[in-house]
Amino acid sequence: MSEGRSAVNRPLLRFLSDDKVRQIHGRSLDMLEQIGATVMREDGLATLSDAGATVDPDTQNARTPDLVERCVASAPERSAADD
Numbered sequence: 001m002s003e004g005r006s007a008v009n010r011p012l013l014r015f016l017s018d019d020k021v022r023q024i025h026g027r028s029l030d031m032l033e034q035i036g037a038t039v040m041r042e043d044g045l046a047t048l049s050d051a052g053a054t055v056d057p058d059t060q061n062a063r064t065p066d067l068v069e070r071c072v073a074s075a076p077e078r079s080a081a082d083d
Helices: 018-034 042-050 065-074
Strands: 054-056 061-063
Touching (some): 018 061, 042 054, 042 061
């Protein structure tokens, strides 16, 4: 696949450079580590805890930065949505 083209040879529209995408991703991981996210369902908190997130059931807060990185690393490079 050539640069700037999709898998089916359609032009890609890009608003952010690769560097900006990495910067946004890194900062979002920082926020998930320092602030976390509110998860209002007990089963959701349990699932995140089982997956390795740091969970506080009293505040319904989950901190998940390495969980996000593991999910991104395990995701396929392409999906059916790319076609």
